[in-house]
Amino acid sequence: ITSHDSMLSMLPPFHSLGLTGNIALPLAFGLPAVYYANPTEGARLAALTRRWKPTITVAPPTFLDGMLRKARPGDLASLRLGFVGAEKCPDSVYAAFAEAAPGGVLCEGYGVTECSPVISVNRPGSVLPGTIGQPLPSVRVAVVSAEGEPRRVAPGETGMLLVSGPNVFGGYLGVDADKQPFVAFEGMEWYRTGDLVSEAADGCLTFRGRLKRFVKVGGEMISLPQIESVLAAAFGEGRSEESGEQGPALAVESGEDGTIVLFTTLDITREEANAALRAARLSGLSAVARVQKLASIPVLGTGKTDYKALKASCV
Template sequence: TFLDGMLRQARPGDLASLRVAFVGAEACPQRLYDDFARLSGGGLLCEGYGVTECSPVISLNLPTDARTGTIGQPLPSVRTAIVSVQKPRQRLAAGETGLLLVRGPNVFGGYLGQGSDGGPASPFLHLDGEDWYCTGDLVRADSDGHMTFAGRRERFVKLGGEMISLPQMEAVLGRHFMAPAGQEGPVLAVDALEEEGQTVLVLFTTLPLEREQANAVLREEGLSALYMLRRVRRLAALPLLGSGKVDYRSLRALAMQEGQGV
């Protein structure tokens, strides 16, 4: 989000001396890779990944082996494991998407009040005789160890027996429906709401989109019929966190206030 704002404001020549930039905190769209290379005259954009509890970097693309769309390889002192969401003690093979666990000197010792009455639950899982920090994020790794972020575990919803990825829907729609020139920040978000005892998928957007338009794009991209938006909610602006990410809690609160979800 922040890099996007910088690139939009850059004048010809402003970034001519810039060779490498590193981004994290949220998924980087292909458009930003292309814009950065164009405005810097061939500069390289490297994407990484981390969480606050891990000081905060876990993995990073290095300029010598950067792979667009991935979050790179774990830092040298960091160990990772990808395990089944349903069976957390079962490691997954390369190419399979699962829950990311982390060990290393960068991992914190626990939350204040952890395990006490009313305190936070332990974020650690026991695997192969060791305690691992559970990130709550889903990733997959190739045979070289480069990881691809697949979304937060809570950003998946089960419909018709299938796990539906809300970030995947957002990524597909985001490639087709972009912010108008001069507008910064995200312009759409998908969330699952409970309405009349049913789970429905709702698109929140600042764009003049119709439900039929959005669903047609999801079908064209090959997503199953379960990836079906029930309604579209137009907003003047999406609520954002301080990091620039969409504030989904506020979106749900807005839906609740208007009697359209919880």
């Protein structure tokens, strides 16, 4: 980032990435910033980009996708850097960004509010789509066994992500020490993210899902994000083209009885969904029990899918 850059800022300040990426970052670098208060108005954001020609933007993939789909040719040509986080970035968003901003690069990252919030990010010049990049220079990470006494897992193996560094918060107010999300490991205190990742030999991280978004079926831990990822790739990379709505086209959640439910705006049958899962060689236990058609998938103000609302509607 240089003094010649300028920023398109769309995220609300209650969003930790909005507070740091859209407010603190331009203040720290002295960047001109174009602010717009509603990140869901893709056409308006595209028009502002055409007019003011910002070079950088920070957004969850859902909001960036909405802007990309509403943009006219040339609207986003000034963007040289796009940073996305808060949810997995579909391949379709990478492709659409490359087409709309031919001189730009899209860098996916990962973070949590308790870590200020960025933990890792792909760097321009060494972007690996599908990964969340390498930890920031001041951040230490450890990928350990998710259950039992923590132990480091082998490179490429999935484990629980622990984080240590000056970005980590001091704990939740009013919460007893034994209920704080910290663990002792290798003589240090670490923040336990609750997220599963794998780490390559070069330190590049790949997000594998939230531990709480696993469901036990027949004694096996089944990853709902993995099922969702396969179905999104098979039926449109999460882009709600048929409904015309901005946001994801499908999401997967489990009912109170442990059954797996596919929520979608698309015309997908249970048989089609399970055929896609079999084609991807997922376990036979990774099977959709029922499909619920929705007008739109509920999304939080942060741009993430509202899984709590979906779980409440599992009937």
